[in-house]
Amino acid sequence: MSRPEHQAPPEITYRALELLNLPENEPAFLLDIGCGSGLSGEILDEEGHIWVGMDISPSMLQVALEREVEGDLFLQDVGQGMGFRPGTFDGAISISVLQWLCNADHTSHNPKSRLNRFFSTLYSSLRRGARAVFQFYPENDDQCELIMNVAMRCGFEGGLLVDYPNSKKAKKYFLCLFAGQSASGAKQQMPKALGEDVDGEPNTVVYSSQR
Template sequence: MSRPEDILPPDIYYSSTTARKYTTSSRIQHIQAQMAQRALSLLNLTTPSYILDVGCGSGLSGAILSSTPPEAGGPHVWVGMDISADMLSVALERGGEDPDTGNSDDGSEEGEGEEECQGDLFLADAGQGVPFRAGTFDAAISISAVQWLCNAESSIETAEGRLKRFFEGLYAALRRGGRAVCQFYPRDEGQKRMVAQAAIRAGFGAGLLEDGAGTKAVKVYLVCTVGGGDVAGGDITGVVEGMEGVEVDDTRRRVRRGGEKGMQKGSKQWILRKKDRMERKGMVVKATSKYTGRKRKIAF
């Protein structure tokens, strides 16, 4: 089955018809709500915050932010940016504000089972950057959007360039100590590494968390932190500290302890250790879901 991002650019793929079909699907609503709630839990916000929703679409994930109860740190105020004008039009019909006039469109009826979109909306291509003033947001989320940046739609662009502009802009737009959680669907391990490395090069402390690793239903979350707080040298241990069933295995310390002393240069053991040091610098966090018993992991 073809991946949507391999068919057409997002602003064309999500036509008016596709955007409405996507938004009214009960299955999509359920999955989006689950992933948005998971991202919100990884942000670990304890007070109402100002959040950027990158690739907000029709506002399904934003509705979760707006409806977060006070006991869970909400409700949150959010701004959504998306490249698809048709997706944003559907969001407007669900109660968002006009990105051009700032006027709300409260006269339309909501679909059955839908929550009202209450965020401010902004039409923009994340692959060209995040056009907000430095330090504007406390946090950011992105649900099912980052994989679209891994495609270059013209000969003068590259996936690496689009990811670089996005993560550098996102890093600047977040306050010091802020966090971002990006759920995305990587095509393969190479694409997964490309996304994570782009975030790290932009200055983030970053790691990948996989729910349902090894299954068809695997969900990948890139957890990013902007200096200060619980982050030191890219260590994201603080992001998952206190999560039930999480075991931290810091490979940086293991490599420093074992090193390559005593190994013959060029031997199989030396090559494997060097490869491990180069490709797996940082942290690996392994966890078992208390709900499904399935393994999930964070890899840095």
């Protein structure tokens, strides 16, 4: 069965880029987590950014190589962490990958430990004030809570944003994380979700690293 990220419409990647809130007309160095065949990377190219892609699937990376994508590609299980230098990236995006870290596909896999290795090394690899945006498909509220709790313990702030919460077809979950304060020292604000509010309440859940 095809994974959802391999058929994701371009609109999802454009939305993730919008939520990154990058400076206009300035190329950024971005990490594409679960880059697959490089579909998201092509959009990053169109927007003038430089990118590095990571994926656990050799066959998908081979497709990306055959398509001659511009980004540098790494074969990597992100649940084992990443080895980039501190402050390497201006931002990170991920389309339909995060939920897979909640699965114990092997007897040695512990979802909480894998999430901790992932978020701790991701936090280190981002420059301070950078954002990481994940579009994902949570199975239930417990998965969302697990992911958010681990991310906060690793230093991130941010929250969960749900676009079009009342539409079965258009509803999308985005986890928007901040790696500390911006260079100006101003506290970062959660972006607004698209679509109708739920029962008059904003369709975002804001978290912070403070208890």
